Amino acid sequence: MMPEPPPPNARRSIGAQRNPASAEAILSAAEALLSEEGYGGFSIEKVARRARAGKPTIYKWWPSKAALLLDVYQRQKSIEMPDTGRLEDDIIQFIDAILTHWRETPAGTIFRSVVAEAQSDETAGAALSDFATEREADTGFLIWRGLERREVRDDIRPAEAARWIVAYLWYRLLTGQLAAPGMTRADVRILVGGLERRP
Amino acid sequence: MMPEPPPPNARRSIGAQRNPASAEAILSAAEALLSEEGYGGFSIEKVARRARAGKPTIYKWWPSKAALLLDVYQRQKSIEMPDTGRLEDDIIQFIDAILTHWRETPAGTIFRSVVAEAQSDETAGAALSDFATEREADTGFLIWRGLERREVRDDIRPAEAARWIVAYLWYRLLTGQLAAPGMTRADVRILVGGLERRP
Amino acid sequence: MMPEPPPPNARRSIGAQRNPASAEAILSAAEALLSEEGYGGFSIEKVARRARAGKPTIYKWWPSKAALLLDVYQRQKSIEMPDTGRLEDDIIQFIDAILTHWRETPAGTIFRSVVAEAQSDETAGAALSDFATEREADTGFLIWRGLERREVRDDIRPAEAARWIVAYLWYRLLTGQLAAPGMTRADVRILVGGLERRP
Amino acid sequence: MMPEPPPPNARRSIGAQRNPASAEAILSAAEALLSEEGYGGFSIEKVARRARAGKPTIYKWWPSKAALLLDVYQRQKSIEMPDTGRLEDDIIQFIDAILTHWRETPAGTIFRSVVAEAQSDETAGAALSDFATEREADTGFLIWRGLERREVRDDIRPAEAARWIVAYLWYRLLTGQLAAPGMTRADVRILVGGLERRP
DNA sequence: TATTAAGCGAGACGGTACGTCTCGTCTTAGA
DNA sequence: TCTAAGACGAGACGTACCGTCTCGCTTAATA
Numbered sequence: 001m002m003p004e005p006p007p008p009n010a011r012r013s014i015g016a017q018r019n020p021a022s023a024e025a026i027l028s029a030a031e032a033l034l035s036e037e038g039y040g041g042f043s044i045e046k047v048a049r050r051a052r053a054g055k056p057t058i059y060k061w062w063p064s065k066a067a068l069l070l071d072v073y074q075r076q077k078s079i080e081m082p083d084t085g086r087l088e089d090d091i092i093q094f095i096d097a098i099l100t101h102w103r104e105t106p107a108g109t110i111f112r113s114v115v116a117e118a119q120s121d122e123t124a125g126a127a128l129s130d131f132a133t134e135r136e137a138d139t140g141f142l143i144w145r146g147l148e149r150r151e152v153r154d155d156i157r158p159a160e161a162a163r164w165i166v167a168y169l170w171y172r173l174l175t176g177q178l179a180a181p182g183m184t185r186a187d188v189r190i191l192v193g194g195l196e197r198r199p
Numbered sequence: 200m201m202p203e204p205p206p207p208n209a210r211r212s213i214g215a216q217r218n219p220a221s222a223e224a225i226l227s228a229a230e231a232l233l234s235e236e237g238y239g240g241f242s243i244e245k246v247a248r249r250a251r252a253g254k255p256t257i258y259k260w261w262p263s264k265a266a267l268l269l270d271v272y273q274r275q276k277s278i279e280m281p282d283t284g285r286l287e288d289d290i291i292q293f294i295d296a297i298l299t300h301w302r303e304t305p306a307g308t309i310f311r312s313v314v315a316e317a318q319s320d321e322t323a324g325a326a327l328s329d330f331a332t333e334r335e336a337d338t339g340f341l342i343w344r345g346l347e348r349r350e351v352r353d354d355i356r357p358a359e360a361a362r363w364i365v366a367y368l369w370y371r372l373l374t375g376q377l378a379a380p381g382m383t384r385a386d387v388r389i390l391v392g393g394l395e396r397r398p
Numbered sequence: 399m400m401p402e403p404p405p406p407n408a409r410r411s412i413g414a415q416r417n418p419a420s421a422e423a424i425l426s427a428a429e430a431l432l433s434e435e436g437y438g439g440f441s442i443e444k445v446a447r448r449a450r451a452g453k454p455t456i457y458k459w460w461p462s463k464a465a466l467l468l469d470v471y472q473r474q475k476s477i478e479m480p481d482t483g484r485l486e487d488d489i490i491q492f493i494d495a496i497l498t499h500w501r502e503t504p505a506g507t508i509f510r511s512v513v514a515e516a517q518s519d520e521t522a523g524a525a526l527s528d529f530a531t532e533r534e535a536d537t538g539f540l541i542w543r544g545l546e547r548r549e550v551r552d553d554i555r556p557a558e559a560a561r562w563i564v565a566y567l568w569y570r571l572l573t574g575q576l577a578a579p580g581m582t583r584a585d586v587r588i589l590v591g592g593l594e595r596r597p
Numbered sequence: 598m599m600p601e602p603p604p605p606n607a608r609r610s611i612g613a614q615r616n617p618a619s620a621e622a623i624l625s626a627a628e629a630l631l632s633e634e635g636y637g638g639f640s641i642e643k644v645a646r647r648a649r650a651g652k653p654t655i656y657k658w659w660p661s662k663a664a665l666l667l668d669v670y671q672r673q674k675s676i677e678m679p680d681t682g683r684l685e686d687d688i689i690q691f692i693d694a695i696l697t698h699w700r701e702t703p704a705g706t707i708f709r710s711v712v713a714e715a716q717s718d719e720t721a722g723a724a725l726s727d728f729a730t731e732r733e734a735d736t737g738f739l740i741w742r743g744l745e746r747r748e749v750r751d752d753i754r755p756a757e758a759a760r761w762i763v764a765y766l767w768y769r770l771l772t773g774q775l776a777a778p779g780m781t782r783a784d785v786r787i788l789v790g791g792l793e794r795r796p
Numbered sequence: 797t798a799t800t801a802a803g804c805g806a807g808a809c810g811g812t813a814c815g816t817c818t819c820g821t822c823t824t825a826g827a
Numbered sequence: 828t829c830t831a832a833g834a835c836g837a838g839a840c841g842t843a844c845c846g847t848c849t850c851g852c853t854t855a856a857t858a
Binding site: 128132152154157160166193195 | 312317318350376385
């Protein structure tokens with residue numbers, strides 16, 4: 001009935017300050033859980049069990065499932081921008097690198113979870129919206145470099161153009177089309193070349 | 200101990216066949232619930248209560264939450280294809296019509312729910328993937344008409360081009376950017392005209 | 399979507415230990431429910447509702463309906479052994495006291511429920527069997543005192559003789575013959591005096 | 598969606614009259630179900646499935662689970678009264694014969710189910726009470742023959758004395774003490790000889 | 797050096813929802 | 828008119844999580 005003393009090797013409080021080992025254990029457990037069971041099998045309860053952490057400890061630092069998911073996603077390593085010297089190839093390589101990353105690491109599952117969570121949690125929704133804007137800006141660098149190289153039309157604004165790329169990436173993820181070799185090249189040709197017949 | 204007989208005006212069995220009134224009541228209740236409380240407040244339990252239906256009746260016909268959500272979404276009325284005589288305006292009007300539809304009817308919330316559900320339910324995932332392909336084909340009609348009118352480059356394949364449009368629509372929905380007047384026009388200009396500097 | 403916090407006056411956790419107030423509320427609710435609706439109207443669901451307790455709280459401490467019923471029965475106050483100085487009167491008074499107790503308090507309904515439950519639940523079956531043995535031993539005290547007083551034949555073993563009394567009590571309960579004044583006296587005469595014609 | 602035609606070998610209506618084959622199939626299915634799964638696994642639903650009968654057909658002829666259980670019990674073959682020429686042996690043999698019957702055929706399980714059902718169903722309760730009275734009368738025959746043989750005290754009334762025997766039998770059944778060789782002999786000695794020390 | 801204050805694990809708590817089972821009623825289609 | 832079939836509203840089953848609360852311990856910062 002009385003609480004057992006914890007096993008001697010357990011993490012304990014380190015005083016009136018956050019224990020980084022706990023935060024680390026929780027994030028790792030969440031990541032592992034997501035990659036093993038996906039969003040459907042993800043719960044704070046399981047994370048706590050796996051991390052040997054108390055639920056209130058989790059809620060204290062991440063007030064919602066969404067917050068924890070976002071933190072887990074932020075931990076994933078980011079993708080380097082390719083530099084082939086040619087816009088079209090840059091975009092293709094960038095897209096394929098991200099799709100591969102999503103396919104071969106937990107990152108894809110984690111991000112799908114964030115998107116799902118954002119549909120029912122307003123905080124996550126706002127965070128996702130901000131994140132999207134940020135991705136547009138980052139990705140805009142590819143376009144900006146194309147402008148520098150005078151490959152891209154002068155009236156193109158990098159972030160707006162990048163919006164198409166980000167949307168396309170999410171769409172591939174959410175529809176489960178992460179692995180479709182060749183698809184990217186054809187699709188990117190359309191975006192880069194436009195739809196209009198040239199005079 | 201004995202189950203109460205239902206009130207005399209309740210829906211009853213109409214024999215060894217599905218009662219369409221129940222199906223209707225369930226779908227309506229689900230739609231109303233989604234539009235009032237969103238995906239987060241959606242549960243089979245609440246749908247059953249609201250529809251005055253038994254849970255087993257729901258599970259009998261829609262084996263998962265995803266199946267019910269998809270059926271609710273299919274009930275939404277579809278959008279007519281605009282025909283302005285000009286590809287760019289067709290696309291802009293089409294996108295804005297859908298965004299408006301999503302913003303002003305429950306359809307947006309419902310579809311966000313379907314997407315969320317698809318991230319944890321494999322069946323819904325497959326259905327969403329199929330649905331996406333279907334939308335690409337439908338939307339491809341706009342491009343095809345542009346080909347007919349010789350507005351569009353000969354080497355463009357309608358469904359592939361349409362994929363960009365569908366992805367863009369989903370992205371606007373999922374990031375909560377349903378109402379951004381003017382945004383669509385600028386973005387579509389990029390897709391239609393392409394990124395490349397003309398020689 | 400978010401679970402409502404319980405009303406401020408509700409029972410809450412008192413830490414990582416069982417809250418006796420909850421246990422008490424649950425047992426009381428179960429007892430009240432049984433006495434009002436009988437075994438047929440008894441369900442864990444109703445007990446939880448009535449006790450304002452969560453179902454999992456009940457299942458945590460009483461893993462089956464049978465366990466809860468047995469605990470509720472154990473809470474009933476026990477009957478004092480009469481001491482009239484004469485075996486036959488002791489037995490009659492004992493039997494009538496128990497029948498009255500069963501008739502005028504929830505105890506009778508509760509014990510009938512335990513017996514019923516024991517017919518489909520193995521745990522309850524074993525518990526009932528143990529309980530019966532215990533009752534035989536307890537009731538044997540009446541016989542033992544008769545032996546002490548040299549009223550009872552030397553070769554009688556108290557618990558065996560008491561088995562007849564316990565069986566008789568259960569039979570009266572299960573056949574709904576709790577109130578039949580005079581019946582007990584005649585029946586007990588048979589047990590005490592035996593069937594055999596004396597030489 | 599439309600109901601399948603039944604398999605060609607199914608029992609069908611034989612017109613505007615009760616089909617005895619259905620009644621038989623239902624009773625057999627109920628008996629088999631009880632003996633295989635016990636009272637806990639017994640349900641009208643399963644009986645109907647097993648008998649390939651419609652639930653309304655069952656409810657039409659047996660208005661409650663209790664009624665069906667009682668009918669199933671009545672179908673069991675009855676036990677012959679032993680005639681050893683000596684009261685005590687008659688009673689021992691009678692008791693052991695019934696316990697053996699209950700132990701080795703479905704009859705024991707069925708009767709336990711009837712008793713359990715009688716604790717929540719008033720109809721079954723009344724039927725069980727009547728049944729008990731009937732058993733007392735039947736069993737009284739043993740005592741009556743003892744009277745005839747002048748083995749039994751003149752003031753003993755057969756049905757009352759038999760009540761002890763019936764109670765004892767039920768008790769052995771309900772506490773799961775069907776198989777305890779030797780127990781019966783010692784216990785019956787007490788009943789027959791009485792508790793009182795002879796002067 | 798002693799006290800306080802926060803963090804920590806553990807886990808109980810009131811709840812909601814899950815997906816399944818059975819209840820007893822009802823209607824149909826077919827013989 | 829009776830049958831098999833099965834849909835129906837109702838509601839209980841036992842389990843998983845939710846987010847909150849309290850406990851008893853541990854430790855760093857403060858007094």
